Structure formats: C-alpha cells, structure tokens
Amino acid sequence: MAKAILRVSGIKTTGDLRGIGKHNVDRISETNSDIDRERSHENITLKSCGGNYNFMFEEVTSDLKKQHDEQMKTTRKSRQKSFHNKINDDKSDVACEFLLSASPEYFEGKSKGEIENWAKTSLDFITEKIGIEEKNVLHAVVHMDEKTPHLHVVAVPLVKKYDGRRKEDVLTISRKHFIKNREEMAQVQTDYVDHLKENGIDLERGQEKSGAKHLDVTRYKLQETQKDLKELEVNLGAKEKDLLEKNQQLASIDQKVKMNLEAVPDRNFRFKKDLPKEIKTEVKPKMIGKPEIIKTETENTVFSPKQLKSMENQINAAVTIKKDYERLQTTDLVKENQNLRRYAIDSVSENKQLKSEIVKLKTQNNELRSEVSRLKDHISDLKHEIGSIYKTTKEYFQARTSDFKRHVRDFVSKVSEKEPQGHFEQLHKRERRREQDRGMER
Numbered sequence: 001m002a003k004a005i006l007r008v009s010g011i012k013t014t015g016d017l018r019g020i021g022k023h024n025v026d027r028i029s030e031t032n033s034d035i036d037r038e039r040s041h042e043n044i045t046l047k048s049c050g051g052n053y054n055f056m057f058e059e060v061t062s063d064l065k066k067q068h069d070e071q072m073k074t075t076r077k078s079r080q081k082s083f084h085n086k087i088n089d090d091k092s093d094v095a096c097e098f099l100l101s102a103s104p105e106y107f108e109g110k111s112k113g114e115i116e117n118w119a120k121t122s123l124d125f126i127t128e129k130i131g132i133e134e135k136n137v138l139h140a141v142v143h144m145d146e147k148t149p150h151l152h153v154v155a156v157p158l159v160k161k162y163d164g165r166r167k168e169d170v171l172t173i174s175r176k177h178f179i180k181n182r183e184e185m186a187q188v189q190t191d192y193v194d195h196l197k198e199n200g201i202d203l204e205r206g207q208e209k210s211g212a213k214h215l216d217v218t219r220y221k222l223q224e225t226q227k228d229l230k231e232l233e234v235n236l237g238a239k240e241k242d243l244l245e246k247n248q249q250l251a252s253i254d255q256k257v258k259m260n261l262e263a264v265p266d267r268n269f270r271f272k273k274d275l276p277k278e279i280k281t282e283v284k285p286k287m288i289g290k291p292e293i294i295k296t297e298t299e300n301t302v303f304s305p306k307q308l309k310s311m312e313n314q315i316n317a318a319v320t321i322k323k324d325y326e327r328l329q330t331t332d333l334v335k336e337n338q339n340l341r342r343y344a345i346d347s348v349s350e351n352k353q354l355k356s357e358i359v360k361l362k363t364q365n366n367e368l369r370s371e372v373s374r375l376k377d378h379i380s381d382l383k384h385e386i387g388s389i390y391k392t393t394k395e396y397f398q399a400r401t402s403d404f405k406r407h408v409r410d411f412v413s414k415v416s417e418k419e420p421q422g423h424f425e426q427l428h429k430r431e432r433r434r435e436q437d438r439g440m441e442r
Contacts, residue, residue: 002106004203006192008185010093010175011154014054014084017095021053024141024152039145044116046123046151049139053154056138057095060156061087064171087173095138096157096175098126100192101150102203115142118201119151125195126153130178130188133158236347243344277301 011017027040049056058065065083072080087094100122107115119142127134137155159177163170179185193205278300284292 001202001204002103003206004189004193004196005099005101005103005150005206006189007099008175008179009097009099011095011097012093013088014057014094015088017053017057017154020097020154021049021139024139024143024154025049025051025053027145036145042112042144044112044119044142044144046116046119046140046142047134047137049154053138057156060136060138060158061173064158064173067171090173092173093175094156094173095154098153098155099150100153101148104148106203107149112144115144115149118196121196121199121201122151122192123153125192126155129191129195132178236344236351239344239347243341 011020027035027037068083068086081089100119102118110118119140123137123140126132127137132155136158137153140151140153142149142151157173157175157178158171159174160169161172161174161177162168179188190205193203196203278298280296280298282294282296284294286292
C-alpha cells in the first residue's frame with residue numbers, strides 16, 4: 001500500500017522566506033531541474049499568496065509589529081531594534097513549511113479532482129488538527145509539474161503566550177508551540193494518516209521508530225531524487241533486456257523473409273537459360289533451285305502452358321511475401337522496438353539529468369554542513385568568550401564588594417567610637433515607634 005508523507009521545516013529569516021517563494025510561486029530553482037515549466041499551469045492553488053510571500057508575511061504579522069513598536073517606546077534607545085531586525089535576529093523561525101505527499105504509486109491513475117481532494121484534506125489537517133490558523137497560512141499549492149505531486153503549505157506559527165516578565169499574553173512566532181520535538185512529530189504523522197483514512201483516503205504510515213532522522217524539504221528532495229534515479233536505472237535495465245529480445249525476434253523474422261525471397265527464382269535468369277526463344281522463319285525465293293529458308297531468333301520467349309502456370313505461381317508467391325514483409329514492418333513488434341529505442345535514449349538523458357541534480361544537491365548539502373560547522377565553531381568561541389567575561393566580571397565585583405564591605409566596617413567602627421554605646425539602638429527603637437504610630441493613625 002502507498003505511504004503518506006508529512007515533513008515540516010523551519011524558515012529562519014525573511015530572506016529565506018523570499019527564496020522559498022521563488023521556488024513555490026515563480027517555479028525558479030537552481031537545484032531542482034525536475035520542474036517542467038510547460039506543466040506549471042496544472043498546479044493546484046488552495047490558497048493564493050498574491051505572488052509575494054513577504055507581502056503576505058507583513059499582513060499576517062501586522063499585529064505582532066504593532067506590539068513590537070509599542071514595546072520599543074519604553075526600551076532604552078541603545079537596545080531598540082526595527083521589527084524586521086528583531087525577528088531575523090531571534091533564534092526562533094519566522095515561518096515554517098509543510099511538505100505533504102505520498103509514494104508515487106498512489107497518484108497513478110488519479111484524476112486532478114482526486115488529487116485536489118487529497119490536498120484539501122491535508123490542508124484541513126494542518127489547520128484543524130495541528131492548530132495553525134487558516135489566516136496565518138501564507139500559501140498552499142500542489143505542484144503537478146514535478147515527478148510526484150506534492151503539497152507545499154507555508155505558514156506563520158503565530159500564537160498568544162503568557163509572558164511572565166510582562167505579566168500578560170503576548171503574540172509570538174513559535175513552531176515548537178505546535179510540534180515540540182521528534183516524539184510529537186511522530187505522533188503528528190500517525191494522526192495525519194488517521195485523518196486521511198477518516199476522509200476516505202487509503203494511505204498507510206511509514207515505518208515508525210525506524211531510526212530514520214526527520215529530513216528538511218531540501219534533503220528530502222535529494223533522497224527522493226536518488227530513489228527515482230535507482231528506479232530509473234532498474235527500469236532502464238529491464239527495457240534494455242526487452243529491447244534485446246525484440247531485436248532478436250525481429251532479426252529472426254528478417255532472416256525468414258530473406259530465405260523466402262531467395263526461394264523465388266530469378267525470372268530473368270530462368271528466361272535466359274531454360275526457356276526457348278521465338279524463331280521467326282522467312283522464305284527467300286531463288287531464281288534457280290529451292291527457296292532459301294531463313295530462321296531468326298527473336299527476343300520473345302515461348303512458354304508452354306505448364307511453364308506459364310508455374311511462372312504465375314512464382315509471381316503470386318513473390319507478391320505474397322512482399323505483402324507479408326511490408327506488413328511485418330508496420331506491426332506492433334516493430335513499433336514497440338522503435339519505442340523501446342526511443343525510451344532507452346530518453347532514459348539515458350534523464351539519468352544524466354538526475355545525476356547532475358544529485359551532484360548539485362550534494363554540493364549544496366556540503367555547503368550547508370560547512371556553514372553549520374562554522375557556526376558551531378563560532379558559537380563555541382562565543383561561549384568561551386562569554387565565560388571569560390563572566391569570570392572576569394565576577395572576580396571584579398567580588399573584589400569591589402569586598403572593598404565596599406571593608407569600608408563600611410571601618411566607617412561603622414569609627415562612628416561607634418565617636419557615639420555613645422547604644423546610640424544606634426536608640427535611634428532604631430525611635431524609628432520603629434514612629435512607624436507604629438503611623439499604622440494606628442491609618
């Protein structure tokens with residue numbers, strides 16, 4: 001049975017959001033050569049973004065921006081940030097992208113209406129079950145112009161959460177509010193399959209707790225491309241085997257036809273060697289003696305009734321063989337042979353394209369790994385630097401606190417020497433009486 005696919009990945013900055021919009025809306029991708037622009041008109045839009053993800057993002061987060069601007073009014077000037085700088089500098093994502101699909105065999109023979117029904121059911125799962133409000137969905141589209149139809153849903157996970165420091169509910173962007181960890185993600189995938197079945201879509205869940213890591217959209221597409229390449233290579237091998245068998249069958253038929261043609265005698269040869277020529281007789285009278293009889297051989301051939309019948313049979317056999325040969329040249333076998341040759345050529349070309357795409361994706365993956373490694377090193381350096389600053393600051397304040405305590409002790413000691421013993425105690429009692437009197441007046 002075909003398996004359901006549900007993935008989700010975070011979008012870190014508004015710049016990343018713009019790039020994803022180019023792929024999903026404008027169908028521009030440097031790493032995905034699988035897009036067939038001639039079929040892009042078949043894509044199914046469930047929610048339009050108006051052509052621009054960032055414009056939609058501004059609309060969805062308008063209340064969040066107002067909240068930020070109000071907060072900046074009471075923030076020290078040195079710490080003030082613009083709304084865009086704030087959300088792009090935060091550790092949390094600015095948006096998230098869901099990728100929903102199924103193994104290719106599910107879509108075989110499905111009409112566009114059936115695929116649209118699957119997509120709407122999947123979008124309902126995101127808004128109703130996961131809980132992302134429909135108004136916060138920037139775009140939802142089914143790409144029909146790639147090998148396997150799949151649904152992209154880009155949304156802003158905007159929620160209201162209690163802020164303990166501000167003592168009130170505030171708006172915030174939080175993907176973890178909806179899916180906290182891998183365990184919850186696994187449960188979401190199970191719930192997704194249940195939701196599909198409740199709506200008459202028969203898909204099953206992939207292997208649970210298989211040890212497979214959750215992949216982001218880019219790495220998932222790399223993995224799927226590699227699977228397609230392997231499947232194509234297997235199919236190509238099978239087609240090449242079929243092509244070889246068809247060639248052998250065709251060669252056998254050609255050989256039989258040639259043998260039949262060779263069995264037809266060469267009429268010109270038989271006419272020259274075996275059949276008598278017409279003799280023209282001319283009588284030339286003479287003045288003296290018998291007339292002279294002159295016999296001249298013409299180019300005409302003389303046939304006996306038996307020979308004529310035999311020749312007719314041979315000609316009829318030749319005509320029949322010719323018709324059979326021409327018929328064989330137009331049979332499904334020959335056409336299939338030609339189709340297999342074309343398929344083999346197209347498969348080799350597609351194989352090269354897939355390999356080129358895999359190389360590009362691997363290069364991008366390596367670049368991302370290098371960037372992650374560089375950021376980890378930078379974070380490690382920052383942690384070390386922060387630790388050093390903390391240690392120095394702690395030592396500084398400890399030293400200053402020690403000096404301050406010593407100065408206070410010296411001051412108290414000097415004052416005690418000058419004031420009568422118990423003076424401070426009397427002042428303390430007097431102050432307490434005043435506070436008690438104020439309490440009684442109230």
